[in-house]
Amino acid sequence: MSHEHSQQAEAQSHGGAQQTLLAGQPQEHPGPRVDLSPLKATLEKFPRRADQLLPLLRAVQELYGYLPREALDAVASHLKISRANVLGVATFYHHFSLVPQGRHKVCICRGTACHVRGSKDVLDSVCQSLGIEPGQTTPDLSFTVEEVMCLGACALAPLMVVDGAYYGKMDQRRALEILKQYKQEPQA
């Protein structure tokens, strides 16, 4: 676990090209330099079959916190499929990110129940407070804000999840208070 974290931190500390880190779109991504040495062990856990692509991408994202372009190339050659194929799949599914993610991940549920109970206002307040758009990461890589289409806890709408901790029945004020706690956290 700690190994994973250090990798993630390393990947993030190389963040030279800030304009690409800010861009929500994955197309342009020179990205930070990535240490590919831990990738080998992950690749070897997966048989060289095309149907292993999704689970493998998931494992790679767990390792780095996102999908570095160099890692995608390694995935393509491991599974013996084209790089275009890998990129096509990686960009199709919302779960995958081709740009580095913030240390804190704020997910705001935008399901129907949350929507009718004001989740758009919550989302806007959080984004405004961080100075980013939904789907983006702050330049210092501390926060990523994501819209999620329904976390299935509709009865507790509106819902916000920060680093896996669920906060139900949010409103703008409470959301900003919670965000403040994470902002004040001493940086690891």
Added chain:
Amino acid sequence: MKTMRSPADLAAVKASQATEPNYRTIAVCSTGCLAVGAGTVAQAFEDEVRRRGIADKVRVARTGCHGLCEQGPVVIVHPERIFYPRVSVEAVPRIVEETGLRGEIARDLLYRDPATGEEYVHDYDVPFYSAQKRVVLRYNTDLEPLDLEGYIRWDGYAAAARALVEMSPEEVIEEIELSGLRGRGGAGFPTGTKWQICRQQPGDHKYVICNADEGDPGAFMDRSLLEGAPHAVIEGMIIAGYAVGANQGIIYVRTEYPIAVRHAARAIEQAREAGLLGQDILGSGFHFDITVHEGAGAFVCGEETALIASLEGRRGMPRPRPPFPAQKGYRGKPTVINNVETLANVPAIILNGHEWYAAIGTERSKGTKIFALAGKVNNTGLVEVPMGTTLRQIVFDIGGGVRNGKAFKAAQIGGPSGGCVPAQYLDTPIDYDSVRAIGTIMGSGGLIVLDEDTCMVDIARYFLEFTQRESCGKCVPCRIGTRRMLEILERITAGDGTLEDVERLERLALVVKKTSLCGLGQTAPNPVLSTLRYFRDEYDAHVVDKRCPAHYCRALITYRIMADACTGCTACARVCPVNAISGEPKQTHVIDQALCTRCGLCRATCKFEAIEVV
């Protein structure tokens, strides 16, 4: 648990469990309620029991979703079934002492009906529960999801044993066909027929897939079932596998549901260790195993051919049918794909017989249906009712009516594929055919209550935003049509729409509906068509009067501070993110409309309700 090799072994495990327990169980909802602190509460119960050394008298069970999420964290003390809502950590020692040890009722902690003030002791008396009929959800309030012995005590796996040992595959299919069970994923295709088609296909390699890719925003039935009763789903899959002649099962579950993923994976391991999955299950000669596959966040993967593409490691794009997956599915082999709730119904049908099942529900829609009741309703939560129950019963009797005394405007049924049902149809029985007649679909069971403050044009825009984003892009009508429809709706909600826009929207909706490749595109216009059908006046208000009757659309509203109510406390001015509010302390404040972004933060902050929306 010892590996079971015959129905007799299974019966022995059940018999060893059957004695009346000499302890009480405190059941804490530990799935949905986690978002309101149930984890801490359950931990407090466990600590209290340990601290006092009374583990032989009081047990704590972390169960699945009890349903009444609004009152979470909810706790039921068994066997008396004493019900405590909104349990706090402070209440834990008292519940352990008074109810857990002594079996007494802690009156002040009981549930009181918000409307009538009446007090309820037992969960089954609370109106939210008493009007339900729980067939599929029966385990959720009583059993720990991963308590395999407990599940067996409740006749778990007895249906699988009967099917595999006493019945032929044809008899199983006939039983399901006669029961009238229809697919709970939304379309309502007869389950027995689907199995029959798959059974008839030649070849030894077949698959059973459990579709747990519950992507409809506003739906959480499948999540709650897989989290709360994973063994019931596994048992249903075993029976399905036996019926169609498949030896391999796959649960395709959303990655957004981490607890469901964990419970499904662990329950499969348990079943394997107990001999309920794997080779020669219970000595029947039938072998079957299951793997879990996580989705990666694509709504379209709930469509069965897209789901298969995703399983095969490709972009989740659908293909034209036929051939249907039951003929040519995963890896080109015959594949039965059933929804979680469908599969969880199967054991009960085999166990109790098709006559019992077919006696529940309406003529053409049998059994019960689980709804995820949410939105502007008092008792949000998970509701299981017989098919044919009216919307009024669900929203008012079970749901306790609309929140904050507001007026009911509509119920959105079926998520992005469904439509809005207005108040005049509150007495329509909810079954597959009746809901279709009023312009929506049963869908998987999301039921969102909308009140007078909900803008129906915005609801249509909201769903189009969703379907447009989730459109896989393969076919033109869906890829471009949903985009154009969304643009029109954005224009209308921004106050820039015209009457021609509304007409164009309607025409386009009909074209997209008729010409799209898969269910996503074919049903994406439904929210638009149904709101146009029942709430055209709201569209007209937006385009003609440039007014949002629900005071929701930001471009068409203004926030104003009411001078007589403002105390000049400065709270609003301090929270305004764009510094649009000015005023001296203790003086009436004013909003600069040119700067105001209508975020509503001031109104949420004001303690004196001095800010109005016009």
